Amino acid sequence: QVQLVESGGGLVQAGGSLRLSCAASGRTFSTYAMGWFRQAPGKEREFVSTTRGSDGSPDYADSVKGRFTISRDNAKNTVYLQMNSLKPEDTAVYYCAADRHGWGGRHRALYEYWGQGTQVTVSS
Numbered sequence: 001q002v003q004l005v006e007s008g009g010g011l012v013q014a015g016g017s018l019r020l021s022c023a024a025s026g027r028t029f030s031t032y033a034m035g036w037f038r039q040a041p042g043k044e045r046e047f048v049s050t051t052r053g054s055d056g057s058p059d060y061a062d063s064v065k066g067r068f069t070i071s072r073d074n075a076k077n078t079v080y081l082q083m084n085s086l087k088p089e090d091t092a093v094y095y096c097a098a099d100r101h102g103w104g105g106r107h108r109a110l111y112e113y114w115g116q117g118t119q120v121t122v123s124s
Contacts, residue, residue, distance in 0.1 A: 002026045002113040004096045009118030012086055016122070020081040022096030022115060030074040033104030035111055036081045038092035038120075045095065045108060049081060053102025061106075064090075086122045093117040 008020040022034065035050035049060045049070040058070050069082040079096065097111035104110075 002032070002098050002100070004098060004113055004115035006094065006096045006115045006118040009094060009120045011121045011123065014086060014088055014122055014124050016086050017082070017084045018086065018120060020083065020094055020096075020118060020120075022079045022081075024077045024079070024096075024098060026077070028100075029077040031100075031102050033099035033102045033110075034070075034072060034079040035097045035099065035104065036070065036079075037095045037097060037108065038090075039095070039117075040089075040092040043092075047106040047108075048094070050099075050104040050106070051079060052104035053099070057104075059104065059106065083120070086120075088122045088124045091120060091122050093119050 003025040005023045031053045033053045036048040039045040051070050067085045072079045095117045096115040098113040099111045
């Protein structure tokens with residue numbers, strides 16, 4: 001069983017930055033793909049970014065490409081999401097997810113483990 005704990009959310013003005021962290025339990029963290037998803041009120045949970053387990057290569061949703069950066073520190077069992085140039089439409093609860101197969105796709109169903117989420121609010 002893998003437990004994920006997100007932190008780093010908060011309130012920020014448009015144009016500002018936040019860094020989310022997700023700490024994971026488990027001995028095989030380095031082989032997992034780690035993803036970030038978000039869910040705004042009244043909307044479905046959507047893919048934001050992922051880092052694959054095999055080589056750490058990233059993937060981003062078009063809406064965040066060039067503004068968000070995903071990274072991981074396997075020694076600390078932690079994945080990060082650096083969010084720059086934030087926009088009001090980035091407001092959502094952000095969830096960390098783990099895919100034990102390491103594939104790192106964009107579909108929620110690929111991820112077996114989920115954190116509780118952290119709120120990000122961007123004011124205009």
